[in-house]
Amino acid sequence: MQEILTIGRYFKRKFGVKVYKAPISIMGFTCPNIDGTIAKGGCIYCENESFSPNISKEQRSFKLNLHTKDNPHLNSQLLQLESQYKKTKTKLAKKFNAKKFIVYFQSFTNTYAPFSTLKALYDKAFELEDAIGISIGTRSDCVSEEVLRYLKIKKDEGKEVWIEYGVQSIYNQTLEYINRGHTIENVIEWIEKTKEYGLNVCVHVIFGLPNETEEMMLNSFKLLCDLHVNSIKIHPLYITKNTRLANEYKSGNFTPMSEEKYLDILVKAVQMMPKDIVLQRITAGVPNDSLLAPKWCYEPHAQKNSAKNALLKAGFLY
Helix, strand or coil: EEEEEEEHHHHHHCCCCCEEEECCCCCCCCCCCEEECCCCCCCCCHHHHHCCCCCCHHHHHHCCCCCCCCCCHHHHHHHHHHHHHHHHHHHHHHHHHCCEEEEECCCCCCCCHHHHHHHHHHHHHHHHEEEEEEEEEEEEHHCCCCHHHHHHHHHHHHCCCEEEEEEEECCHHHHHHCCCCHHHHHHHHHHHHHHCCCEEEEEEECCCCCCCCHHHHHHHHHHHHHHCCEEEEECCCEEEECHHHHHHHHCCCCCCCCHHHHHHHHHHHHCCCCCEEEEEEEECCCCCCCEEEEEEHHHHHHHHHHHHHHHHHHECCC
């Protein structure tokens, strides 16, 4: 039986205590694929507001980008960061006996703002009680070397630093179809630059994207492994209301992957994964009525148990 290096095991071995990621959603952050800078409307599967559940409708009217000169809401953002962190930290400590935390800038593109804003928020996150570091969800076309240099300094000071890139697929025809707004060449360039700065890289890949074969999904997974990333998150594609993918599904132009097929590809991917790569996620879904399909993505606990059992049968302990 081979024990998979999960993020929990990675942190426990490194820090000796339970470490959990505390997800944060900061007002003002958006995505160049949503605001029209690179593309419009976001990815075809993206229900924009579902990625910022902690942000009110009023707060969503304030939008940052790389060219924003003044940020009158920075103090509010800093207070929001601290408030969300304390609330989530208390919940995780009570439920899972977590002792230390990674501040996870999760919603939207969390390097898509002026450096002065980013530095203020990151500095604050590093200073939060029991926070040992940060993880930044972003896109490869929205990262600057100025940000990487700053994060390297923090890493050299002993902080835990992760950058999470949404990759989804290595095929440019898929990236164009799903309206990602960047190429795989750009992804590879910035993964390699991030690694050169000594920072931890986590990549997100989606299984079940339109027009992709099993071979293509596994090729995406293999290339990312070959880039020596530190961690991978695997997501099944699911369809939510108010997305362009929902229209494709309703018109009969797209059929989501079955759970059995997803589990089969998941096992094959894990079988080719180097033992030192952290597998952070093997499931994804929406446990509410915004989910259209597939229905097996509705119940996260059942989905995770099915994935764990499939891996167990193949000789892997997740």
